Amino acid sequence: MDWGRIVTNLMWLPKVDGWRDTLKAFAKSPDPTWAQAVSLANACLDFSQTNALDEIARRRWGETVPDGITGKPVRIAVLGSSTLAHLQPSIRVGGLRRGLHVAVYENDYGQYRQELEDEGSALYAFRPTVVLFALDAVTLTSGLRIGQSQADARGPLDATLEEVRHCWRLARRAFGGMVIQQACLPVFPSLLGNNEHRLTGSRAWAVTYLNDRLRAIADEEGVEILAVDAHVAEHGLGAWHSEALWHRSKQEVALTAAPLYGDLVARLVAAKQGRSFKCLALDLDNTLWGGVIGDDGLEGITLGQGSALGEAYVAFQAYARDLSRRGVILAVCSKNDEKNAREPFERHPDMILRSQDISCFVANWTDKATNLRHIAKELNIGIDSIVFVDDNPFERNLVRQELPMVAVPEVSDDPTFFPRILAAAGYFEGLAVTEDDLARTTQYAGNQQRESFRSQATDMASYLAGLEMRLISRDFDRIGLQRIVQLINKTNQFNLTTRRYTDAQVQGVMEDGNAVGLQLRLTDRFGDNGIIGIVIGRLEETDFIIDTWLMSCRVLGRQVEVTTLNVIAERARALGARRLVGEYIATAKNGMVREHYQNLGFTVVHSDELGSRSELDIEGFSLRPTAITMVSE
Incomplete structure (x- = not known):
């Protein structure tokens, strides 16, 4: 398999017969839809195809946000010191592939710092929600001389890093959104060979130093890294960089790599919006093992030591298991007899995945689309x-x-490449890993135990009482910061306003004496559900305005909503509030909470198709009885 070709052509996506004819029909359609454009983007596209789709989509919609879009519109400013225009179509189409409407701005050549400093610049008029710094390696490594001491060589590099940090802070202060830093591309040939790390002052040495330090200070500043250096290491410099293009037009990223570059940027932005995928559903026969379990039996399937193919299936299972350990939910979706399908998980000595790793196991003779719907439910x-x-x-x-x-x-029939294709596709892009992510498989196992317990209960009241639930409320803190930001930016269904917060904005809530930021954790007899709710509210005179109220859907139906209201009312009264004010802003995905405040006893004072505003007098409010014990930490 030509891995370099996979990189440049996005080969995990299917090749669509007649794609260009479909594109032409889309261009000529009097009423093209956003869904059609997204479908066209989810094909194996090269640089020219990507640009053709982008041109038609821009002609149709331009800066106008189309109907049918579910993700929040994105405005990306690409700031750098080289030629970046050829990356813009790929960034827009990368967003389109994920259902995001993306507008892109590029600074005048080499003027990114000047535009950042000038509030009257076109950059400020653009009002970006995301700022991507794409600084070229030649600029970042200037000022070095071979033979310098480490201190002398690191001096200008550290100064450059502080300049980069300053630019991040300028961008965040000016625009308040997401900041992404492109890693330094390793474009320089070695001067010493295998031991280049010993040649202080060489540009190849400097790239390694810069990328190590960029990651460290990005962690300090809450900045995301676009890890192009890791992709160069995996796929080769030739797939990413053309020296001829650099000398001719100062294009550091090759044209052929632009589709992947744009996809990598879109993955980060989508992850920030909580639009990364959550569940890996796996077929069984010839996917997790070779052969057909129903025909070949336990002894006849190909798995484990003794053959290259068997070891490849083991490696794929190990990759899936490790995904689950970092928070991806695993499910089985197979056309099979369930008893036969479960046997390898229980009895085969070389199975890496076991029953306890699978959060939902569906094996029957129903079509797989129907079964995937069942898994989601x-x-x-x-x-x-x-x-x-x-x-x-x-x-x-x-x-x-x-x-x-x-x-x-688009996997092949060779399991050898299954892990690489999944990793290259970036479906499970994440910005950080929290304790709740690491415990997710255990949490879903606990849900299965709760459902079993529920089936044995005689009524709902006894079921809820028997769960022995505790809702633990804690003010926002730095320990929980990553999980708080993650939940705010990925929760779409039970989310009253779908307002998104950056790390800095969450810290601003923590520092505001008139604001309350609560992280809510639910525990019961079957385990810890983790952080399942976030509430942000602010005191305005005698009104406590609920800016954000979101919850994980997996805990609904357990009186958590009512108990959370009790918590909010107590905190609001402690601040001197006399009334709670709740706002609902309608989105394509949060219709389930349209009447949330009414169901809790609020009075609706305004309502239309865009949302509603509701109020609740809390001067004489009495805590509502529930089966949940409230705990404040």
């Missing part, structure tokens, strides 16, 4: 949160046709 996640891996091209195409919102990577 069982796990209480959106169907658009699922990635489905199946070796069978017929099944892949069927799911793509029936469920275009499900990600279906």
